[in-house]
Amino acid sequence: MTSFGALAERYGRARRVARNQAMPAADSTTSRLAARGAFVLCFLLAWWAASSLVLRGVLPPVAATLGQVADLMTSHEFYAQLGTTAYRVLIGFSLAFVTSAVLGTAMGKSRRVESFFEMFILIGTSQPGLFMAMILLVALGLKESTAIVVLAYLATPLITVNFWQGSKALDRSLGEVAQVFGYSRRAVVRHVLLPQLLTPAFAGLRTGLGITWKYVVIVESIGLTDGIGYQVTRSFQLFDLQSVIAWTIGFMAFVLFLEYAVIRPVERRLFAWRDRPGGRLRPETHRDPAKESDHG
Incomplete structure (x- = not known):
């Protein structure tokens, strides 16, 4: 003792x-x-x-523009337009992320699936996004559902790459060991596969959100009549550079808030197990046979 x-x-x-x-x-x-x-x-x-x-x-001068930014971010119009844009990003990104998770994992596990979709991924990661947005807007119509389809299509190949490479890098021996010790398929997925896919999943999340935030503004600029992109284009057509900058700063402030207040805290919580001190303390603990044999 x-x-x-x-x-x-x-x-x-x-x-x-x-x-x-x-x-x-x-x-x-x-x-x-x-x-x-x-x-x-x-x-x-x-x-x-x-x-x-x-x-x-x-x-435009700094003080005047920042004053307009303050007025804009305290107005109802800004949040109405931002909500419209954020809704399109949320739906388009969600469709792309789910599709990419399934497709990328399948490509990492099957050579036939990989060979079939490889050309789609290569084309999708190198195609001019603006051109594809124009083609789809003309083909499907200038409406909100088209904007969502465009965002999902443009983001899917880039997110898929992360799941594809992450799935190929899985340590499959861990799953075999878990099965030897009697783990159920559900337990293997939860405790062995998902922790290994968290890193590529978060890489895909950041890549996908970055792409959808960029292209939603482009789609709204060239084909829609509301949203942040439309407001920026409208100000540009009126040669109002100060308003262009003000809308841009407000938009980027929201993106930064989402990154630092939502995504990073969730990431730290999910990956907290990698920084726990317990794993580093165990090697420093030395057994003392003399003390352990003391039954005092």
């Missing part, structure tokens, strides 16, 4: 290690926030220099 002194010693060592690991994490968070703040400051300084010295009279 392990003595109380040995347990206290192990507990104290574990607390010291955990505290030493937490301090660099806090410092790292502070440094990242400082770096992001420095980037924003440099951007604003470059904008001020360009609008005051290089493109004076062409590029």
